[in-house]
Amino acid sequence: DAKTTQPDSMESTEGETVHLPCSHATISGNEYIYWYRQVPLQGPEYVTHGLQQNTTNSMAFLAIASDRKSSTLILPHVSLRDAAVYHCILRAIASSSFSKLVFGQGTSLSVVP
């Protein structure tokens, strides 16, 4: 079962900054927080990940609560191309190459002009 909780859907307007919340109250100390997004007829695409510190890249900013029980993916100035299902996932840090992702339903983000 997925260990994260996300709203089913959110709507935004082009140009806005969107905050996508994720709750992971039972996160373990050895688990990363990953975000993927998926558009219709495509596989999930990596967005970002973090362990404890906030992270930023060209796609998004990931804010992680100090107790790590929640995180927020922040998408600045969204465009129509950002409309997708956003998945928040926990992954255990593994010494071997095997590592399993457990996906939930995700948040379906719609963007209107």
Add this chain to the structure above:
Amino acid sequence: GGIITQTPKFLIGQEGQKLTLKCQQNFNHDTMYWYRQDSGKGLRLIYYSITENDLQKGDLSEGYDASREKKSSFSLTVTSAQKNEMAVFLCASRDRGHSDYTFGSGTRLLVI
């Protein structure tokens, strides 16, 4: 850059039929995965492989077989298709020590 290719993109099968899905990656990644995605649900792991000729069962392996004869390819077989089954099968790969996964575009299965 590399690419991960799944074939076929669409697959229509008949009840009881054995169906094979293929996945090819040229990243030289060690680990490959097969996930199933049902409408409105998250992905569930069927099989994974950490190297050539290695196979490990995931959470949903019953009714499926897998094969990793080469490092670059990972195939999945539905041993007996179930009537009215409709799902997307996603292949992914990941390099040892690298953080993120690369997914293929998926194979959409419909059983009539």
